[in-house]
Amino acid sequence: MTEKVDVAVIGSGVGGLTTAALLARRGLSVAVYEQHYVPGGSASHFNRKGYSFDVGASLLYTLGKTGKANFLYKILTEIDEPIESILDPIQIHYHLPKGWQVRAHYDREKFLAELTALFPKEKDSIRKFYDKLADIFAMMDSLDYISLEDPQAGMKFSFSRPFSAIKLAVNSFKDLGSLVKSTFQDPLLRRFIDLECYSWALVGANATPLINASIVIGDRHVGGVRYPIGGVNKIPYALVRGIEKFGGKVFYRQGVKKIIYENGNITGLELKSGEQVKAKVFVSNATIWNTAELITDEQAAKSLLAPFKKFPASRSFFSVFCGVPKEAIPDDYSTHHIILENWDDMEKDGGTLYLSIPSVLDSSIAPSNCHNVHAFIVHSFLEGKRDRDYMDWKKKTAEELIKRLPLRAKPDFYISASPLTNERYLARKNGSYGPMFTNGKDLLFKPKNLTPIKNLYCAGDSCFPGQGVSAVAASGVSCAMLIAKHFGIKWNQ
Numbered sequence: 001m002t003e004k005v006d007v008a009v010i011g012s013g014v015g016g017l018t019t020a021a022l023l024a025r026r027g028l029s030v031a032v033y034e035q036h037y038v039p040g041g042s043a044s045h046f047n048r049k050g051y052s053f054d055v056g057a058s059l060l061y062t063l064g065k066t067g068k069a070n071f072l073y074k075i076l077t078e079i080d081e082p083i084e085s086i087l088d089p090i091q092i093h094y095h096l097p098k099g100w101q102v103r104a105h106y107d108r109e110k111f112l113a114e115l116t117a118l119f120p121k122e123k124d125s126i127r128k129f130y131d132k133l134a135d136i137f138a139m140m141d142s143l144d145y146i147s148l149e150d151p152q153a154g155m156k157f158s159f160s161r162p163f164s165a166i167k168l169a170v171n172s173f174k175d176l177g178s179l180v181k182s183t184f185q186d187p188l189l190r191r192f193i194d195l196e197c198y199s200w201a202l203v204g205a206n207a208t209p210l211i212n213a214s215i216v217i218g219d220r221h222v223g224g225v226r227y228p229i230g231g232v233n234k235i236p237y238a239l240v241r242g243i244e245k246f247g248g249k250v251f252y253r254q255g256v257k258k259i260i261y262e263n264g265n266i267t268g269l270e271l272k273s274g275e276q277v278k279a280k281v282f283v284s285n286a287t288i289w290n291t292a293e294l295i296t297d298e299q300a301a302k303s304l305l306a307p308f309k310k311f312p313a314s315r316s317f318f319s320v321f322c323g324v325p326k327e328a329i330p331d332d333y334s335t336h337h338i339i340l341e342n343w344d345d346m347e348k349d350g351g352t353l354y355l356s357i358p359s360v361l362d363s364s365i366a367p368s369n370c371h372n373v374h375a376f377i378v379h380s381f382l383e384g385k386r387d388r389d390y391m392d393w394k395k396k397t398a399e400e401l402i403k404r405l406p407l408r409a410k411p412d413f414y415i416s417a418s419p420l421t422n423e424r425y426l427a428r429k430n431g432s433y434g435p436m437f438t439n440g441k442d443l444l445f446k447p448k449n450l451t452p453i454k455n456l457y458c459a460g461d462s463c464f465p466g467q468g469v470s471a472v473a474a475s476g477v478s479c480a481m482l483i484a485k486h487f488g489i490k491w492n493q
């Protein structure tokens, strides 16, 4: 059988679903092909023993009503599929070497006071630094979103907001590290800012673009971090409902086997089931490396990967998902924690420990009197088979990770996921978190939605702006804007 649509999307991550929902809403026929049995990719979930575990993301921005950069709220409102979410009063509780603690409160003054208490000599510099980030974020949050690949939209923006356009352009070529060096003297405070970046970018301040840092650090005190009631998967499911309501289709367990390239164009998809898909435009939400492997022409695949030389693949994660009795978690504990035992280990495999306990905010995702714990570390991909040695290594790594958790009682059970597990279930090559910035000044050079292949677009964390559920939603919006234009559809009709 052959399915014929205007737009065929490979993958139902938040990037792909956003593109599909916004285009279906504008009257195009869309079909999404997902290899897994649930939507959401790294923002999906699985159920075990009465628990709903988020497989990846759980610290979410842009679900609130304030500002203009609140992508998730706006997209779900536009497709009339709002979801309920709860404000998290603390973005991250940092547990630092020597027992130091800092909580990044929603209340900015509380956060500044805790950080200043650790570095009293840097009091004025701390305020100056975070004021600068807040200032850049406020500017970003006042702008209408446009695709940077649409020259007409860019011109319109530059003429209507010339000062903002200049400020934005200037700051786009800056990294956070330069601001850190020119503001702070204390080497440990500099390292703390590295950790602030590493917690989401997996690189330190020198490699983090100033704009990205401003958005993440600025918005946590404005729109804030919110958790969707019922779990992060409420977002992909809402997008799927939107797609289907506007006549689109989402197919599960329908992996794409080939992206068929002929005469400079993509002419169709071949699914693992053997079915063919014909479309005028194709969108890949798979990582750029997975996408390249699907393309039937070697040169075309190479051309797709060429711009990524500057943006190498990051490592993966090793996760444990635990069901724990309520008494395992202190009553005053917040949701997200970062535990670093040694400053020099921050970027090493396993050096930084991430801990999420979303049932602190939303008890509906765990059985009564229990908590839902997801702990993970950055981990390199290890080649190999799922043999006995691998299973032993996986068990040992999971148990070592659990020992590092500040739990007051043993988990009732745990499930572990290695980089190999991530590769398998999330269909991400080597389980990678995605392309990394190695130089914080390269923001505008990050590949965006257009590809060197005429009718192939990309949406998701391989594209500008990068990793994170809100960021991939933003990439989905700009991808949909470009495709709507391709079909001669006015965006704000």
Ligand SMILES: Cc1cc2nc3c(=O)[nH]c(=O)nc-3n(C[C@H](O)[C@H](O)[C@H](O)COP(=O)(O)OP(=O)(O)OC[C@H]3O[C@@H](n4cnc5c(N)ncnc54)[C@H](O)[C@@H]3O)c2cc1C
Pocket: 010, 011, 012, 013, 014, 015, 016, 033, 034, 035, 036, 039, 040, 041, 042, 043, 055, 056, 057, 058, 059, 060, 061, 254, 255, 256, 257, 285, 286, 287, 290, 294, 317, 319, 376, 425, 426, 427, 428, 433, 459, 460, 461, 462, 466, 467, 468, 469, 470, 472
């Ligand atoms: C452990 C972990 C923790 C994270 N924590 C956070 C967090 O707290 N906050 C945050 O904002 N972000 C977080 N992230 C990052 C965030 O989850 C991702 O950046 C984002 O969800 C990626 O979305 P995406 O649309 O780019 O792609 P993905 O989520 O990777 O989705 C791509 C989809 O394409 C499908 N696919 C791939 N190949 C094929 C094929 N051949 N055929 C059919 N389907 C295919 C996959 O199955 C998948 O469903 C985390 C990620 C991980 C792994």
